[in-house]
Amino acid sequence: MSVLSLIIKREFIAKVRNKSFIVMTFLGPLLIVGMTFLIAYLSSVNKGDIKTIGVHDSANVFVNDFKNSEDIKYVNLSNLSFDKAKDSSNNAFEGLIYVPEVQNISELATKTTYISDDSPKMDFLMNLQKVIDTKLNKENLKKLGFDADTIEKAKIKSEVQFAKFSGEDGLKFLNEIKIGIGFAFGYLIMMFIIIYGNMVMRSVIEEKTNRIIEIIISSVKPFQLMMGKIIGTSLAGILQFLIWIVLGVILMFSLSAVLGGQQEAVATAQVSAEQAEVAMSFVDKLQLYIAEIPVASILIGFVIFFIGGYFLYSSFYAAIGAAVDSETDSQQFLMPIIMPLMLAVYVGFLTVMNDPHGTVAVVFSLIPLTSPIVMLMRIPFGVPLWQLTLSVVLLYGTFIFVVWFAAKIYRVGILMYGKKPSWKELYKWLKY
């Protein structure tokens, strides 16, 4: 077995056997699924919590318009005096909607008051304003001599269809879906780089503090050790991701089978032809969407940019690990690494979403430090081949340069103990 593969094997096994790796690998998906269900449960608990709100509307303008909903119950307090209504609402209810008696009903647009010590929920407020708007609109129309019902009937709700020049059906929300996919992959790469880059760094520091480093590099070249470490660690990470995917799929399937089973039991009796049709067309739609999204180039792009980006950044991490004596010392050197990653995610989110082929998006998808993330966000929208090629060439070119540079710092750094180097010293090491 070659020396490099020996090192890769050791690093891989060391990572995989680590307790925190095992715990994270198997607990991670459970945690995520658990969190999802916890959030769903909490919001359903929240829904069950019915709030009572008093209405004081002595002129009976809105009397029938406040309809009880799942989480809000209205109580008509118009018979009481305003002060009494206020007091009893304060004591027993969430708040009070006060509709004053006015000369002209349109004054209510600005004079209606919601009295409460808690600030109202967003959807409640929107609903309240909508009720008022609708009512006043109707009244206004009536005053002008229009029949509100006729107008309501005359209203039209449009639904724009999408098509391509080729004649195919276009699809709505396709852009949103593409952004979602691009963002998910870009984010995945960023997380992977940070988590596993840190792991590489920690493992370098560990060898340094254990002092085994001198024994190892009396047998192998520092470059081989560094590369072995980076590759071995990334394999462990890939394994973890694979396990997560498999576990996630299994969990989701089994959970939805359990839940779906329950729903079906309730719904069997009511399954109508219409529902079946909706379900059918959904599957068809899904296929259409999949056909629209360049799955193959996303996956290939993911692999290429993922490898390039991860190797680029973990070389930095390895060099930093070699330069410092402990993790606490690494902070000042980590900042410049995290920055471009964050920048990439924000730039990706802000510009790619608006204009996937705009200048900013294109430039950042070519710069090697940000390209793995930004380019992946752009790929679902279709990127010209020359840009892809240029970006890959730049990324891998920089990668080779950075590995060379990191290996130099690594070589000197692993044998330097006891002091925290400055940037200036790191620069000097390059010349040793």
Added chain:
Amino acid sequence: MSNILEVQNVVKQYGDYTALNNVSLQVPKGSIYGLLGPNGAGKTSLIRIINQITMPDSGIVFLDGEKLHPEHVKHIGYMPEERGLYKTMKVGEQCLYLAQLKGMSEAEAKKQLKYWFEKFEIQGWWDKKIQELSKGMAQKIQFIVTVLHQPKLLILDEPFSGFDPVNANLIKDEIIELNKKGTSVIFSTHRMESVEEMCDYIALIHKSNKLIEGKLDDVKRQHRTNTYQVGIVTNNIEGLMLQLTHKFTLNQTNFKSLNDDLKLEVHLGQYHSNDLLSILTQFGQVTHFVEKIPTVNDIFIQTVSQ
């Protein structure tokens, strides 16, 4: 006799600091070679160059007649002063890994490990992690790892530090046995008594320069001061002293004896030892007459403080 290692005019600089200034060494095959020098003299830099951990700025190193080459790491066993092993890795796996890095096959490494584990009676440690072992136990593993691949040249930096006297002796015997089987040993230490006891050759590096090199006996011969320790039973001390001070430089000295009236350290200067002896015999019975041979310690301190 050919040399297992030849260092020719090696220069190594770190920035403005010169760690090795034109250093040359010859380590004869089959010898135990003491590499001496105060802290910071450049020993570790030299050892790292021999191990190809760093490259010299100029100069050449030959191992067994061949210019140093990456493959040569297989023929060198190196135990650094700062010992280290993976703390969370199991002993057996760790030894196998390190042996394979030195180019051994897994089967061969297992065979050799079995031999050494039996020899040191530590078969039960195979599945233990290093962090569960005591410092001395870990040192044994470290030694095994160093010699496992049957190197032609062993480089041991402070090999006895961290061992209790029993284990230090065990390791010493192992080193001597390996040396008898043909392994050349370079030995860097501050414990002069072990140099005295074990080394055939020594070299002294001080402030980046090699100051002394050669066979231990030759070095001692070069550093002899022509001084004799004498003990005599006499009833005329004054007369004797008068005679002696006339020719020689005298110093007070002390050594164990039963009943000497006078104990002296006599520096002969241009005279022969027989001149001294003939004077002494005129005055009484000579009970002690020994040339004072410089110890490695004396040579070390004398050279370094010059």
